[in-house]
Amino acid sequence: MTADDHHVHDHGSELSDMQLRVRALETILTEKGYIDPAALDAIVEACETQIGPHNGARVVARAWVDPDFKRRLLEDATKAANSLGHVSPVGAHLIALENTPELHNLVVCTLCSCYPWEVLGLPPVWYKSAPYRSRAVIDPKGVLADFGLKLPEQTKVRIWDSTAETRFLVLPMRPEGSAELSEEQLAELVTRDSMVGTGLPKSPADAKRGASR
Ligand code: FE
Numbered sequence: 001m002t003a004d005d006h007h008v009h010d011h012g013s014e015l016s017d018m019q020l021r022v023r024a025l026e027t028i029l030t031e032k033g034y035i036d037p038a039a040l041d042a043i044v045e046a047c048e049t050q051i052g053p054h055n056g057a058r059v060v061a062r063a064w065v066d067p068d069f070k071r072r073l074l075e076d077a078t079k080a081a082n083s084l085g086h087v088s089p090v091g092a093h094l095i096a097l098e099n100t101p102e103l104h105n106l107v108v109c110t111l112c113s114c115y116p117w118e119v120l121g122l123p124p125v126w127y128k129s130a131p132y133r134s135r136a137v138i139d140p141k142g143v144l145a146d147f148g149l150k151l152p153e154q155t156k157v158r159i160w161d162s163t164a165e166t167r168f169l170v171l172p173m174r175p176e177g178s179a180e181l182s183e184e185q186l187a188e189l190v191t192r193d194s195m196v197g198t199g200l201p202k203s204p205a206d207a208k209r210g211a212s213r
Pocket of ligand 1 (some may be wrong): 109111112113114115162163164
């Protein structure tokens with residue numbers, strides 16, 4: 001690409017250049033019969049409803065109730081996650097990071113926005129933002145405070161930088177007071193942020209309050 005390609009033009013549309021390009025491409029491919037708009041809708045629908053943090057939550061909840069699964073998860077997260085039969089199998093090398101009272105794990109992609117989308121869905125906007133990507137490394141506790149997360153003084157924070165080849169899934173600590181819950185109920189406590197490291201799972205009491213609202 002040369003500098004000449006970067007010309008500015010005003011097309012008088014509300015859509016961004018990228019949206020216009022996607023729309024034009026979709027129209028041409030549909031007209032030529034290469035793609036079926038209904039199939040595209042199904043893919044978008046899968047991304048919006050079937051592929052999301054609930055997949056990661058199932059992985060975490062299983063690890064909380066099944067010590068053998070947890071061992072396999074920490075050994076080879078790709079294999080362990082795929083053994084649950086999710087809609088979209090994990091393709092990249094997935095590594096599970098266990099939080100403990102001594103160590104809290106935080107995931108970032110300093111370069112761009114690599115994210116374990118097969119288990120967490122599409123990344124939130126803040127994950128892709130420059131401030132998160134730079135500050136997570138320089139001032140992790142400050143970033144966690146921005147998310148309303150205050151860790152005990154003695155807990156160390158370790159930062160993990162995602163790449164195109166390696167993605168990370170945080171295995172948060174099982175919340176207190178959750179001993180009586182079923183695996184399905186436990187999965188409902190697992191938030192997306194708790195699997196990125198910017199949050200903690202909900203407590204059973206929080207979950208109850210949320211459900212009665
Ligand atoms: Fe990236």
